[in-house]
Amino acid sequence: MPQQVFFTRLKVISASYGPAEGRRLLDGSIVDYSKSYPIPYTRDVLPFLNNEVEEDLCIEDGVSHGVIKYSYSLMDGRPMNVVFGDPCPGSTKVLRIKYVFQDYIRKEKESSCKGDPGYHIIPSRTFHSTFAEHEKILLRRQDPHLLLLAGDEPKNQMNPTTQQSTIFLVDSTQSPLSASKSEIIIPIIFPFLSVRQRARCQLVCLHWREIVLNKGITATIDINDHLLFPLCQDTSSVRDTAIGSQPLPKLSYNSHTTSHTHTTSDASTKHPHRALLCGLLKSSHSSLTSLVLNDFSHLNPSLDIHPTLPHLSKLKRLDISRIPSITDDTINLISAHIGERLEVLYMKGVRGVSDDGIVQLARLCNRLKVLDVSHMHQLTDKSGVAIGQNLTELETFHGRDNYKLTNNSVDLIFQNCKKLVQATFWGCIKLTHVGPDTKDLSATNIVLLNLWGCIGLTDDCVERLSTLTNLCSLCVSECLSLTDKFVLEITKILPQLRHLQLRYLKRITDESLNAIALRLPELFSLDLSFCTKLSVGGLSELLLGCRSLSELRLYSCTQLNVEGATDGGNNNIGGGRQLAQAVRHSALVFLDLRRCQQHPPFSKDVHFLNTMKELGYNEEIEYLFIKKTDP
Numbered sequence: 001m002p003q004q005v006f007f008t009r010l011k012v013i014s015a016s017y018g019p020a021e022g023r024r025l026l027d028g029s030i031v032d033y034s035k036s037y038p039i040p041y042t043r044d045v046l047p048f049l050n051n052e053v054e055e056d057l058c059i060e061d062g063v064s065h066g067v068i069k070y071s072y073s074l075m076d077g078r079p080m081n082v083v084f085g086d087p088c089p090g091s092t093k094v095l096r097i098k099y100v101f102q103d104y105i106r107k108e109k110e111s112s113c114k115g116d117p118g119y120h121i122i123p124s125r126t127f128h129s130t131f132a133e134h135e136k137i138l139l140r141r142q143d144p145h146l147l148l149l150a151g152d153e154p155k156n157q158m159n160p161t162t163q164q165s166t167i168f169l170v171d172s173t174q175s176p177l178s179a180s181k182s183e184i185i186i187p188i189i190f191p192f193l194s195v196r197q198r199a200r201c202q203l204v205c206l207h208w209r210e211i212v213l214n215k216g217i218t219a220t221i222d223i224n225d226h227l228l229f230p231l232c233q234d235t236s237s238v239r240d241t242a243i244g245s246q247p248l249p250k251l252s253y254n255s256h257t258t259s260h261t262h263t264t265s266d267a268s269t270k271h272p273h274r275a276l277l278c279g280l281l282k283s284s285h286s287s288l289t290s291l292v293l294n295d296f297s298h299l300n301p302s303l304d305i306h307p308t309l310p311h312l313s314k315l316k317r318l319d320i321s322r323i324p325s326i327t328d329d330t331i332n333l334i335s336a337h338i339g340e341r342l343e344v345l346y347m348k349g350v351r352g353v354s355d356d357g358i359v360q361l362a363r364l365c366n367r368l369k370v371l372d373v374s375h376m377h378q379l380t381d382k383s384g385v386a387i388g389q390n391l392t393e394l395e396t397f398h399g400r401d402n403y404k405l406t407n408n409s410v411d412l413i414f415q416n417c418k419k420l421v422q423a424t425f426w427g428c429i430k431l432t433h434v435g436p437d438t439k440d441l442s443a444t445n446i447v448l449l450n451l452w453g454c455i456g457l458t459d460d461c462v463e464r465l466s467t468l469t470n471l472c473s474l475c476v477s478e479c480l481s482l483t484d485k486f487v488l489e490i491t492k493i494l495p496q497l498r499h500l501q502l503r504y505l506k507r508i509t510d511e512s513l514n515a516i517a518l519r520l521p522e523l524f525s526l527d528l529s530f531c532t533k534l535s536v537g538g539l540s541e542l543l544l545g546c547r548s549l550s551e552l553r554l555y556s557c558t559q560l561n562v563e564g565a566t567d568g569g570n571n572n573i574g575g576g577r578q579l580a581q582a583v584r585h586s587a588l589v590f591l592d593l594r595r596c597q598q599h600p601p602f603s604k605d606v607h608f609l610n611t612m613k614e615l616g617y618n619e620e621i622e623y624l625f626i627k628k629t630d631p
Helices: 044-052 080-084 154-158 181-192 195-203 206-215 255-260 272-282 330-337 353-365 382-392 405-418 459-467 486-492 510-519 538-545 575-583 606-614
Strands: 002-017 058-060 064-067 073-074 093-106 119-123 129-132 135-138 166-168 220-222 290-292 315-320 344-346 371-373 396-398 421-422 449-450 473-474 497-500 525-527 552-555 590-592 617-621 626-627
Touching: 002 044, 080 093, 093 135, 129 135, 181 206, 195 206, 195 272, 220 272, 330 353, 353 382, 382 405, 459 486, 486 510, 510 538, 538 575, 575 606, 606 617
Parallel strands: 220 290, 290 315, 315 344, 344 371, 371 396, 396 421, 421 449, 449 473, 473 497, 497 525, 525 552, 552 590
Antiparallel strands: 002 093, 058 064, 073 135, 093 119, 093 129, 590 626, 617 626
């Protein structure tokens, strides 16, 4: 007799939010997870996600009731930076989640006893999922042995949230499902196949080929996926290391799209990834929703993507960052063919696109929700004004090192983009203020604001920032003119701040730390790296007063001298021991003390290191401490 499942619960085991594979970090290094994990730039977000998981189990009259779910949607579509903060400004990030589903099995009445909850729990296999920075989080369950038993009502079978629905755990070999029709088989096996294996399904027969092409072999093509685009030195041939030595079969259009094919020249096959990309695009017309091509310098747009753009009926996310061959011609085709559907566009460092291309993009892609034009130094206020006038649905705008932009365009973006939640104007050195006019309260949706390196800002910019009443994450790193006066005022008007980055503000003192400790009760992360006027005593008061602080970065605060030196006896005159005592009474999980030593020679303070170890902190990198928490 199969066991009846009356309730399914999601349990998140671990979750981290950090830079994506192949992205450049603040120190100039490239992320490569096969070699090392970018610990300093990654945030443990398990506490955030645990707060998002709803508990649907309840007990009425001694009987447990619940809801059966095959998938969980978290965060209600809110951007990850808004919920988690930004642990690595300027880098494209991903969320990595490890989770299980727990099936609550109702016990037989005969086996129940007094005080027994009446059920036992069977966990599913462990699932690993990765989500792009602006992707909706949907944790799915795909168990090959989890099949619906015949004889139940169809409506209840297919509704994952109906309380009356019932599922059973049965042996997959006893499934009554008929395998005689390809239309039934392919949707079942596809979720368990790699992209290359799906492509090879076309070789089974003509009927399978037609179904595969109509269904599409993948929803996402990412040039950074080393399983799909393996790294190799011999570019004459590429093998799929994940599934064996057989090459991907040659892919082409099906019969009804033959008139749109574009003959690829011999030049397009010189780099194997180009030929593979063309084949994947041709076989994913009906399914592709995300195309990530960042840093693919071998791309020839006119041959590789221009012929495919008219057929990508579902594409919503596109990343063409740092591709030198992208010009206004490609932007015009993107705007014309997929502009009505495109929601996310990354084009960092695309130097071949002019103001005219951005104007055309802003005019036709009026459904854009996310736009990143960072490192496009050639853009002027002509582009900024076009963005502010046309992209009224914009929720996230990133503009780093667009130093030609002035308040003429930035003010217009704040004024017209009423749905804007995240805004980055990193390195816009001509800005003298940021935020809407004090009489305009329409921009109160802003939650994250990055003003790193806006050296034109002074303490007086607080007046405009006071209108951003929902602001939770603020970065004013390297705004060199800001002083204690700015910190004192900002903590008064924005007490809801959860993430604050004051990196390189070398004018602030312990007075700022006291204001933060007293006025920011919900502060989660604080970056004070390179702030050389802070003392160990001030930091101790900060940790004792700011009980919610979980992440503190003090990189290169050399005056702290955490290792210190001895005075000739057993007395250590460094600041590590005093700081460790303050950490003992804090909620810190992440503490960065790298390079917080004075000039060598110096001796390590073993007492300080042992104290941190006793408190449960692991020294992941030298003087970078992370406290492991139970899931």
